[in-house]
Amino acid sequence: MLDILGKVFGRDEAPSKEIAKERLRLVLVHDRATVSPQFLELIKEEVIAVITEYMEIDTDGVEVSIHSLERSVALVASLPIKRMKRAVKAV
Amino acid sequence: MGEVIVITSGKGGVGKTTTAANLGTALALNEHRVVLLDADIGLRNLDVVMGLENRIVYDLVDVTAKVCRLKQALIRDKRFNEHLFLLPAAQTRDKTAVTPEEMKDLTEELKAEFDFILVDCPAGIEQGFRNAISGADRAIVVTTPEVSAVRDADRIIGLLEASEMGEVQLLINRIRPRMVKRGDMMDIDDIIDILAVDLVGVVPEDDCIVVATNRGEPTALDSTSRSGQAFRNIARRVTGEQVPLMPLEAEEGLIARVRHLLGFGS
Ligand SMILES: Nc1ncnc2c1ncn2[C@@H]1O[C@H](COP(=O)(O)OP(=O)(O)OP(=O)(O)O)[C@@H](O)[C@H]1O
Ligand SMILES: [Mg+2]
Numbered sequence A: 001m002l003d004i005l006g007k008v009f010g011r012d013e014a015p016s017k018e019i020a021k022e023r024l025r026l027v028l029v030h031d032r033a034t035v036s037p038q039f040l041e042l043i044k045e046e047v048i049a050v051i052t053e054y055m056e057i058d059t060d061g062v063e064v065s066i067h068s069l070e071r072s073v074a075l076v077a078s079l080p081i082k083r084m085k086r087a088v089k090a091v
Numbered sequence B: 001m002g003e004v005i006v007i008t009s010g011k012g013g014v015g016k017t018t019t020a021a022n023l024g025t026a027l028a029l030n031e032h033r034v035v036l037l038d039a040d041i042g043l044r045n046l047d048v049v050m051g052l053e054n055r056i057v058y059d060l061v062d063v064t065a066k067v068c069r070l071k072q073a074l075i076r077d078k079r080f081n082e083h084l085f086l087l088p089a090a091q092t093r094d095k096t097a098v099t100p101e102e103m104k105d106l107t108e109e110l111k112a113e114f115d116f117i118l119v120d121c122p123a124g125i126e127q128g129f130r131n132a133i134s135g136a137d138r139a140i141v142v143t144t145p146e147v148s149a150v151r152d153a154d155r156i157i158g159l160l161e162a163s164e165m166g167e168v169q170l171l172i173n174r175i176r177p178r179m180v181k182r183g184d185m186m187d188i189d190d191i192i193d194i195l196a197v198d199l200v201g202v203v204p205e206d207d208c209i210v211v212a213t214n215r216g217e218p219t220a221l222d223s224t225s226r227s228g229q230a231f232r233n234i235a236r237r238v239t240g241e242q243v244p245l246m247p248l249e250a251e252e253g254l255i256a257r258v259r260h261l262l263g264f265g266s
Helices: A002-008 A016-033 A037-051 A086-090 B016-029 B046-050 B060-064 B100-111 B127-134 B147-162 B177-181 B188-195 B207-215 B226-238 B254-261
Strands: A055-057 A063-068 A073-078 A081-084 B003-008 B034-038 B084-087 B116-120 B138-143 B167-175 B198-204
Touching: A016 A063, A016 A073, A016 B147, A016 B188, A037 A055, A037 A063, A037 A073, B003 B016, B003 B100, B003 B127, B016 B034, B016 B046, B016 B084, B016 B116, B016 B138, B016 B167, B016 B226, B034 B046, B034 B100, B046 B084, B060 B100, B100 B116, B100 B127, B116 B127, B127 B147, B138 B147, B147 B167, B147 B188, B167 B188, B188 B198, B198 B226, B207 B226
Parallel strands: B003 B116, B003 B138, B034 B084, B034 B116, B138 B167, B167 B198
Antiparallel strands: A055 A081, A063 A073
16 A cells, blocks of 8 residues: 555655665775775784683684675684683683 | 865766866955866866966976976966966876876965965876875865765775875765755765765755856856855855855745746756
């Protein structure tokens, strides 16, 4: 019914500006995600610093990268664990 | 000491030259001393938009190559007494004819004599863009309410921030109130929200701009045109005044409605 009403009033889909905004949002996530290697290196160092408080990791094996998926972009970090600290269990 | 403002966009054809011409005109009308510097080497346009194309003797490259002195290349716009000058781009050279260092020296020299130096930037992000921004204290990024233009504006804003440009402000051009009203055009808030940048003003789509460009008389000279009013408001904001945005939809007065009915445009 709403559909028919929509059609009568010449509105059979979402206002096109909503489509424009959503497309723009996605395209900018992708555009802005093309970050410099230095920036990724910085993130990597900070992530290592935080994680080593809780577990021992193989810092040479750490990888941080940005992955583009179809509808989003993800920061993916791989942190090989060498040993868990006992304190973690207590928390 | 004057200020150098670069007018830039990323995407071509969104209204940089129109903005430079009208902002310069409006500032000059308010008695500021202004130079319009056309940095679009090889595709110069500011001269024709201002109606000064027949007065060119020397150009930007003649100045940087020291073929002539700066003063000799500046074309005085007689409509504004001593307030508006144009430094035209070279038409038969390319963007590499000038270096960023030369542009910086040139704008430094102009700053000593003028209040505002408005640099009309070429489209794109290559050397022409690098040159145009190199002497600038602040930037106005022009966009239209379209996905492609806003996307490119985002890229430019990123590059300007990376180059440590002072203030970066956005100008939204060619807004069509009727389309915004029916939800078929992004509105001001949508765009500002996406780009997260300060707004310097909004200019409506206006037939007067086409007529003005035909004549070589910027709409800022026409006190009745909507776009001219918008540009005069922008000029005041550029000088630090707080000026509210004008309502998008003009209160259609009787005369405007009659004109409209008779087909004199809107
Ligand atoms: N608000 C407006 N209403 C109607 N027409 C406009 C408006 N703004 C600009 N135009 C028209 O759009 C065209 C492109 O404008 P302009 O030359 O200023 O863009 P530009 O960004 O300088 O282009 P380029 O990237 O090629 O240098 C011109 O024909 C101009 O008259
Ligand atoms: Mg132009």
